[in-house]
Amino acid sequence: MVDLFHNLGLGFGVAFSPINLMLCLIGALVGTLVGVLPGIGTIATVAMLLPITFGLPPVGALIMLAGIYYGAQYGGSTTSILVNIPGEATSVVTTLDGFQMAKQGRAGPALAIAAIGSFFAGCVATVLIAVLGAPLTKLALAFGPAEYFSLMVLGLIFAVVLAKGSVLKAIAMIVFGLLLSMVGSDIETGASRMAFNIPELADGLGFATVAMGVFGFAEIIRNLDAGAEMDRDLVQQKITGLMPTRKDLKDSFPAICRGTVLGSILGILPGGGAVIASFAAYTLEKKIAKDPSRFGRGAIEGVAAPESANNAAAQTSFIPLLTLGIPPNAVMALMVGAMTIHGIVPGPQVMQKQPELVWGMIASMWIGNLMLIVINLPLVGIWVRLLRVPYRLMFPSIVIFCAIGIYSINNAPVDVVLAGAFGLVGYWLIKHDFEPAPLLLGMVLGPLMEENLRRALLISRGDWSVFLTRPLSAVLMAIAAFLLVLALLPTLRKKRDEVFVESES
């Protein structure tokens, strides 16, 4: 316990330095901006802005990237409520009740509850990271290669279970991602694999390149399909009465708590993440409500729960990265990229060797959340005005920004072309109802999985049963198998589809 306060103290000491406060503010603002603009997601932004952080000290770079990440969760909810356009996938469900509230002239309370819920969730998640950090790091030391491999299998299965649509297709996407991660030099022998003697491929396909293609360019191309002119029926009336009433607070407080708990759990699990958390929280609220018919007609719980959940999940997803060195989702994988550039290998040793880095970032998240709640409500007007920028002007700008961002990571024009090619691949995937998110997760975990699989088998002298004979690994594998069976069971699948259909309509 003393350790905990000592660590947090250290963290706040680092985070409160003027330069880090500045970076935190910039990150949160940029994140909100991106969150507000539809058609450009968090993953593409973090990839795009990665080069910007090269010149910063490591702590500053991570603080800023983290700020972008959770800032985007905030921004997305603002547009969901005001104009019925989710700026981010994480706030899709917020549109259901948030926009209805806005139509009833209660946009102010909806925004305030979203902000309060997010802040509360952020506080809890920050404490959770601090509390869980040390014990999980110890657990990580008990992990051998077999356990790491099994944990990653579990994470991938989770991603499959939680993905929407066909289980088969989701698994195929993961395997495709794993295969893509094999391009480049072999880690053990150094042999060039599937690189066709292209020097730029010798180092492997850049994760940022693929992410930018599949999530950035593909998204733009797909939006153009629908016609650049998206109808945006803005809420025109003035936002009055920002403060929620006492009844609002009373109604939403339990929802915020449930959302936070659910979000924190789903954030920690690899393959989970903020999108799933918000869907799950909304479904839960609807299930346990006394009068479910209120949902979709402006129920304040329908705003409070998903917004708390996505923010909690966004933050707790740092836990596996910082303690086990496993990135649980694509954004975290980009954070690994940022860390590697600064010479930091994420994992248990970072916590011990560079405590000021880890705790500084954790403390900055709390400060960032506080900043967001203070700056965001007054800025709502500006964000709404931004949405009036027509897409026909916005998309070429996004293309240019993405191109410059990709180019400046390695100063390699080939990377830009590759990102473009993956944009077309991503467009094709969307057209065939394949989800790109599991593909990226596969690509993220691919190198780690292969390394640990090889090592585990080397240690066991080629005996594959090692994954089932080591107790920890066996438990993880059993959970994975159980989940896979559940996902394949037709009854559950039907239900799962229902959940998604319901929340999308």
Add this chain to the structure above:
Amino acid sequence: MSDSPGHAPVKYIMPKWVRGPQDFVGGLALVAIALFALWASSDLQGMHGFSFGAGTAPRMFAVLLLALGAAIAVVGIVTEGPHLAHYAWRGPLFVSLAIVSFAITIRPLGLVISAFVSFIVSALGTPETRWRETIIVGICLTIGCSLLFPYALGLPLQLFPRFLVQ
């Protein structure tokens, strides 16, 4: 993720026994990718003794993808599914052209020309572009990028054509 509703313009290409063309074609494409990966990694060393060679893991996952792709294609044959979605050509073509033109011109011609040209090319991606407005925004964006990336962020980007600088 709403696809443009399947107008099924490509229906006549598919033989009648394929009930879910979207899955069928998708699965076949994955099979093709897997075969390509198998071929591409065929020159790599396999298992020796009980330790993995460089080619073991890629081949393992390629075979897995092959099986999954085939399974998806079979599902496409057996079960009723959506038709192939309608592909637009304009957006993909001009956005790709813009990306390629950026990649080709950034080294020799510098950021200013490269960014502006790519902006205009990608604006061709939609018929709704109004030229006067687009050119003004393009100029502003180019100026903004030229100040932001090399100066404010200190990235080593060349602004003007190489032959002019030297």
